[in-house]
Amino acid sequence: MNSRIFAILAATGASAIYGLNHTIAKGVMPTYIQPFGFIMLRVLGAAILFWLLTPFAPKERIAKNDWPRMLACAIFGMAINMLFFFKGLSLSTPINSSVIVTLSPVMVLILASFILKEKITWLKGIGIGIGLSGALTLVLFSAKHVDNAPNIPLGNMLFIVNAFSYGLYLVIVKPLTKKYHAITLMKWLFLMGIIINLPVTYTEFIAVDWSNLPFDAIWRMGYVVAGTTFATYLLNIYALKHLSASTISVFMYLQPLIAIIYAILVGADELNLVKIVAGLLVFVGVYLVSTKKTKTHA
Template sequence: MNHRTLAIIAAFFATLIYGLNHTIAKEVMPTYVQPFGFIFLRVSGAALLFWAIAPFAPKQKIDRGDWWRILVCSIAGMVINMLAFFKGLQLSTPINSAVLVTITPIIVVVLSAFFIKEKITLSKGFGVLLGLIGAVTLILFGAESRIDAPNIPLGNFLFIVNATFYGTYLILVKKLIEKYHPFVLLKWLFTIAVIINFPISFSEVTAIEWSVLPVHIIGAIFFVILGTTFGTYLLNAFALTQLKASTIGAFVYLQPLIGVLFALFTGKDQLSGIKITAMGLVLLGVYLASKRPKPGA
């Protein structure tokens, strides 16, 4: 099996884990663990795991000029991105999160035009518009009365914040991945994230009552640490070494499908006309925004 095939498999499993995470993480919050406290468990657990496997990576010293980019990547991808997503998941629903996080490719298109002056074609521009209409539709009209979703509009808005900063992370981290081994890079990214997240999340970590956590909740916490954090970042880092970002971006279409089906199967969420309409607009927008222009176009 060649490296490209392995990279495609890695990208698929990362997407599968992300799709399941919407429902699994939601079950933990806020009854057992508050969102910011959960994030500290994520980043600290992942940091320990990456330090544990670091000896298997080649010896690499980070160039002084790269530390600023590593710092910004950590803040965007392991601090603001994660805090916004888990807080949004506490306030909103699994299906809403599965739909709205898929606008990341649209955000990447917009940010690429801003940061690296990449041209936005008419098709891409229309895709961005459709995706944003879908997102705004879900934010403004997707509210429903649910005890476990106390502020759906705010939660949905935080999913947009999450997608924006994750998109920023993907753009900035690409050069670092091309230069450093994934074990080396992710070790430092998560270590910095632990330091920054600590004062933000400390009070919620100390509030966790470990002795009364049910077994399935402990299992869900380990799934988020080992799978959604350590596993997906490692899988995507490997995939980026073999595949173009646009190829990996195509897997984003699977995430809402997996997330929605799993939420429905477990009875943790339900579909509505607004959700279906918004999902259709977002996915069509992502397709148009991610579509590569024909040569000469």
């Protein structure tokens, strides 16, 4: 089996883990942990796991001129991306989050046009407009409050920022994946993520009653740290070595399908006309954007 097949399987696995995460992570917020406290748990737990793997990775030193790009990756991939997603998830619903995050391929194309000077065709421009209209439909026309989702429009807006930040992360981290081993990158990026997130997340992190957490909360937190953070970032970095950033982002299409099925099965969310229409708009937009492979190599 060649490396491209392994890369596709890695990207598929990451999207499957993310798809379940929308409901699993939602189940512990805010009862057992607040969203920003959850982010500190994520970056701290992942950093520990990646540093424990250091003996199994080649000894590499980050070049001095790569540290600014590393810092940007940590800011957009381990801070803004995570903070806005989890805060949005605490305010909105799992299905809304899974639909809006599929805007990342659109964001990658827009960012690649500015950063990498790629041309946006009319077809892709139309796709961007349709996809964004679907996201705005969820923001403007979703119910303002349901159980365990106190401010759905605001939460949905935060998901859009999350999609933009993650798209930017995919674009700027790509050149680094060609130079460094995945473990080398992740151990440093998550260590930097701890430092960047600390001022925002410390208060909520220490407020958690760690000694009295029930098993249901523990396994969900463990899934987010070991699965959604450690495994997915490792899988995506591996996939990025063999696939373009835009190709990786397209695998996000799997997230809504998995998230919707799981959320409905466990009774965490339900479909309605607004979500269906908005979802169709997003998927059509993303399809138009992705009809032709874009070159996101830096």
